[in-house]
Amino acid sequence: MSVSVPPWESLDMSGRAPRKAPSLADQAYEALKQWVVDGDLPAGVPLSENDLARRFAISRSPLREAVRRLQDEGLLEPSGPRGFSVPPLSVELVRDVYGVRRALETAAAETAVSIPPEEIVRMRARLDDQVARARQGDFAPFNNNDFAFHDLFVAHCGNRLLINSLDRLRGNLKRIITYAGQFEAHTLESCEEHLAIMGAMESGDTAELRHTVDVHIRGVTERLVATFEADRG
Secondary structure, eight states: OOOOOOOGGGOOTTSOOOOOOOOHHHHHHHHHHHHHHHTOSOBTOOEEHHHHHHHHTOOHHHHHHHHHHHHHTTSOEEOSSSEEEBOOOOHHHHHHHHHHHHHHHHHHHHTOOOOOHHHHHHHHHHHHHHHHHHHTTOOHHHHHTHHHHHHHHHTTSSOHHHHHHHHHHHHHHHHHHHHHTTOHHHHHHHHHHHHHHHHHHHHTOHHHHHHHHHHHHHHHHHHHHHHHHHHHO
């Protein structure tokens, strides 16, 4: 049986076929996602399909594909006959997003084995520095490292489908983390929870890792729900 392979001339020096250039839909998806996550598209403001297609200088077809993908990730919702908007942060969104994160990351923790010791040492140094900064009122380094910290055990769970599912949550997780990161008490509690997770990774005890991850994500959820409910009065 013959096997189709890329022509030799198309291979880079590593022997791998180069990635295809991103499509117009991919480019629109990445740009829109970045705007949503960074807060450049305010929640609840109607967005016109035609206006955005003109802004990107593309037809409506690739824009619709980009919007569909973002709707699948919960970052956009329909608004009007041919429009859409960014859904507001809410108690319901926090519960949904962190409920899924808790289920996936506790499962990842149970099978996170053979984390390279050198990666653990590097992350310990970064975390200690970020916690020290947070205790002095500088929360940005800790909050900006959230994904990298959690990825240290998730990346070694051996379950590609789980990892891909978590990746789809990242847009809304980033929105929530950015919002939550402004609150001192919440951030300092999260620091302590990350230190406990770090200790579990250093010990290699997957049961303890699962427990500390569960405690952390439940704690984040409870703190954020309380904050949103207080804001709603």
